[in-house]
Amino acid sequence: VLNLQNFRGSHPVSPASDLNVALHECMAALDLFLSNKFSDALASLQAKTKDSMYHALTYATILEMQAMMTFDPQDIMNAGNTMKEAQATCQKFRKKSTVADSINNLVHRQSLENFTEEEIHAEICYAECLLQRAALTFLQDENMVSFIKGGIKVRNSYQTYRELDSLIQSPHYVKGENHLHFEGGVKLGVGAFNLTLSMFPARILRLLEFVGFSGNKERGLLQLQEGASSYSFRSVLCTMLLLCYHTFMTFVLGTGKGNVEEAERLLKPYLARYPKGAIFLFFAGRIETLKGNIDAAINRYEECCEAQQYWKQFHHMCYWELMWCFTYKRQWKMAFFYADLLSKENTWSKATYIYMKAAYLSMFGPDDCSPFGDNEVELFRIVPSLKLKIAGKSLPTEKFAIRKARRYLSSNPVPLPVPPLEMMYIWNGYAVIGQCPNLTEGMLETLIEAEEALARSSATELLADDQCVIKLLKGLCLKHLGKISEAEDVLNEITALYLICFCFRQNYKNYSMETRTHFRIQAALHQAKSAPENGMHSGASAVS
Incomplete structure (x- = not known):
């Protein structure tokens, strides 16, 4: 377990400029990616994926975003393997521990007073790799057992984010040269964990709390909103996670009560900067869909398909949405x-x-x-x-x-x-x-x-x-x-x-869409508890 209270962000072992250069190059690669120059973005990163934790993480993150938008099995497999390799690269930059150190850490909390800024960034990049690998596991299967296994597997990631968050709050912490990027990473991780865990059904949440997890929806949203509003490497990742939450997660796993106005506010500056950006055109279409503007949504999805031809699998995501738009009509x-x-x-x-x-x-x-x-x-x-x-x-x-x-x-x-x-x-x-x-x-x-x-x-x-x-x-x-x-x-x-006899059947399970049903029940219960007393029908949208 890490004790971050004594960390000084300015400890110079590896020059801070190395981090600056890496972060600058990776943000430039993300800019290419968001401009539909997908192959250029990956090519600009690939040569340094074995030598730079941020190049490795960014390369794997782009592949993961591709997998999450397309649901293509091959994309998911490639993203998982690449993220595992990125994790290995990040491991190289983490502080080395001897056998004696490891034994000592079992007795005393490890002090980070001698950690460099680079090593602290390595901790957060490593935790982010674990978090994204877990997200891929969840993407593949909604089964409860998978959630539990994935949750236990990333406990180290969760604990690291919590302790790095404590570091930022500590009066002893001295901001390093790349503090904004470091803080953005903390907000991304803390926000993602809190928001995701808050959505889990009560029975699995109790199990996760038993092994040390907890989630607060309001805190998760606030952390991600703060991360999205800052200028850092992870700003766009915080924004995209919020867009996914408001336009997808609240509908597929919730009651359909996403904050569409907030999604529009988040999307507006990115649409202005990337008017032909396929990812943002897709989210624009999704927002129009959720507002009930089906014809406008159809136009956005068609515009999204026309915006780029390299990433054909992304067209399929639009086809899926278009299929449902015409179903509604x-x-x-x-x-x-x-x-x-x-x-x-x-x-x-x-x-x-x-x-x-x-x-x-x-x-x-x-x-x-x-x-x-x-x-x-x-x-x-x-x-x-x-x-x-x-x-x-x-x-x-x-x-x-x-x-x-x-x-x-x-x-x-x-x-x-x-x-x-x-x-x-x-x-x-x-x-x-x-x-x-x-x-x-x-x-x-x-x-x-x-x-x-x-x-x-x-x-x-x-x-x-x-x-x-x-x-x-x-x-x-x-x-x-x-x-x-x-x-x-x-x-x-x-x-x-x-039938009356069905009332006596206990522990009914393994029915179709069981996990999704439990997620929606949990969301409906949250909604009912937060609704005013005169809004008795607000919880009815559990079946919407």
């Missing part, structure tokens, strides 16, 4: 078009893409011609055979699609009633159309038609399940239209179908 053919593009060009989850193609085909009217001769039943039947594992783990969305598609394997399949609208719920799409009454009313109309068609069909053992799915989605639409009483009536019809 109930333009099934256009949604099918983008699902088809993804199934042919992207390798993240062929099973999910083929499932969505089949799902959109199922929404075509009797007079619509099926493009390219695809048959929805045949497509559903091949979904289970496309199961993919990344680092030995299956994607939760893919597991869901495969389970749903299995009902088509029989010789007399029972069709899913509204498969794209059910998957839309998984991705919290009803919180999006809830911003636009005409889209919500249109979706409600489609659900009523599906309910009527289900009532006319032959009864099967899956009838109750299908009825409940439609009623759940109807309830969401009614809630977003402000028809709270009608929404409650529809949702109560679901509970009326719940």
Whole structure:
């Protein structure tokens, strides 16, 4: 454990100018990256990745940002391997300890009074490598066990950030020449840990607290906001993490109540500086989506695709968003078009893409011609055979699609009633159309038609399940239209179908999207606790 109280940031062992040069070159590389000059950015860093901790970290960080934006399995693997190599480079610059030192450190807290500024930067770069490796682990799988393993694995990173944060607060600390960059790194790490841990479901949070972790959402946001507003190497990383939180994490893992206004404020200066920057155009599209401005969002995603041609995988992220935009508009053919593009060009989850193609085909009217001769039943039947594992783990969305598609394997399949609208719920799409009454009313109309068609069909053992799915989605639409009483009536019809014997089933687990459900429950509980007493319905968006 490190004792940082006596550290003097100006201790000269390695010249501070070495850090200055490295930081200047790495910030220039980030500027190239944000200007869509991806290959130039990587090329400017690669030669020094074995000799400079900041070059190694920046090179690996760019690859990680690419992996996190594309979800491509190969990108994820490359980023993980490169980050591991960057960690090894950072290790070279950490203060060397003899065997005697190591034994002594077990008895006494290690003093950093003899550490150089370079060695302190090595500590934070090393901790950042661990943090980013953990983020990749979480990206690959939402399983609770993975979160726990990843959390324990980065305990050293967490402790280092806490102690470096204590250093900054200490009256004995003397700011080094590169203090702003060092402080930015602390704020990035402390903010990321606090914000992420605060989102964890109660049962896993209790386990993490047992091994020394804790998270505070307000502190996490404040640290990242302060890091984003400073001029440092990690300013843009703090900004991008906040943008991801407000536009993605709060929707996929939360109730859909992200701070869109804050996201716009954060994005504005970067859009001004990088008007053709693909990453920022993408976030601009995402913000328009969350505001319910679907046509404006479509324009932004198309502009993003036109802005650069080198990073083709980034186009796929836009295709995914465009697919959902046309789903919100109930333009099934256009949604099918983008699902088809993804199934042919992207390798993240062929099973999910083929499932969505089949799902959109199922929404075509009797007079619509099926493009390219695809048959929805045949497509559903091949979904289970496309199961993919990344680092030995299956994607939760893919597991869901495969389970749903299995009902088509029989010789007399029972069709899913509204498969794209059910998957839309998984991705919290009803919180999006809830911003636009005409889209919500249109979706409600489609659900009523599906309910009527289900009532006319032959009864099967899956009838109750299908009825409940439609009623759940109807309830969401009614809630977003402000028809709270009608929404409650529809949702109560679901509970009326719940068999008494199920009440006795204990410890039900391993169901589809279990972890995501627990994350949303946790977010809803936080929201309900923070809501005023007269805002009783505010917590209802747990199912939005």
